Amino acid sequence: MNIKLRLLVNRDPVDATIDSRVTLLDFLREDLHLTGTKKGCGHGQCGSCTVLIDGKRMLSCLKFVAMVQDCTITTIEDLGNRDVLHxxxxxxxxxxxxxxxxxxxxxxxxxxxxxxxxxxxxxxxxxxxxxxxxxxxxxxxxxxxxxxxxxxxxxx
Ligand code: FES
Ligand code: FES
Incomplete structure (x- = not known):
């Protein structure tokens, strides 16, 4: 089932119509092209997909997009850049x-x-x-x- 998704990713508002069963990890990587977040095991075992959701670290492969409606997401891309590292x-x-x-x-x-x-x-x-x-x-x-x-x- 498609849902209208609204959330904040790295301070930018994001609106999308998307299948509610897509994981946050796949949404970040495939739809938003934020490929800094890595897909390792894909089922909660390795931690490579860790992001902040409302300031708390979470495994994005274990979150469906429907579970992060209206949330604030922070990925590695928001931390620093080539010139100024975090x-x-x-x-x-x-x-x-x-x-x-x-x-x-x-x-x-x-x-x-x-x-x-x-x-x-x-x-x-x-x-x-x-x-x-x-x-x-x-x-x-x-x-x-x-x-x-x-x-x-x-x-x-
Ligand atoms: S990809 Fe391994 S815990 Fe999410
Ligand atoms: S898996 Fe290579 S640096 Fe951690």
């Missing part, structure tokens, strides 16, 4: 927190919430809170270091 992006580069980079957008969007989480103080706590984001390249220690640095600098 502090998390700067820290990821500095700490070598990626190799192939496929998981990186999801890691950074997930970290957006973790850097503000007062329950995440130690490396172990940050690792636990980031455990939903898999990295086949095994960049985990450096990802935690990048997040620790941003937290130490006062967050985002």
């Amino acid at each position: 502090p998390l992006q700067t820290a990821f580069v500095k700490h070598d927190a990626f190799q192939c980079g496929f998981c990186t957008p999801g890691q950074i969007m997930s970290a957006m919430e973790v850097v503000s989480d007062k329950a995440a103080c130690t490396r172990e706590q940050i690792s636990e809170l980031m455990s939903g984001n898999l990295c086949r390249c095994g960049a985990y220690p450096n990802i935690v270091s990048a997040i620790m640095e941003v937290k130490a600098n006062g967050g985002i």
Whole structure:
């Protein structure tokens, strides 16, 4: 069934008539061409599709568009650009927190919430809170270091 979808994506209003069963992930990638959000497993196992929905990290492959009506969506494309990186992006580069980079957008969007989480103080706590984001390249220690640095600098 088609629905009239209205939402805010990276601060821009979006209106679309779309099948309610399309996932937010596919809508972002295929319809809005925001391909920074990656499709890994497609069923909630890897975290590569993480975006912010109303400020909270969520797996976009597990959300049908009908579930995000009137929501505010933030994707990796809204964080920085080539000239001015977001502090998390700067820290990821500095700490070598990626190799192939496929998981990186999801890691950074997930970290957006973790850097503000007062329950995440130690490396172990940050690792636990980031455990939903898999990295086949095994960049985990450096990802935690990048997040620790941003937290130490006062967050985002
Ligand atoms: S693509 Fe969404 S969790 Fe893997
Ligand atoms: S950097 Fe390659 S999967 Fe994480």
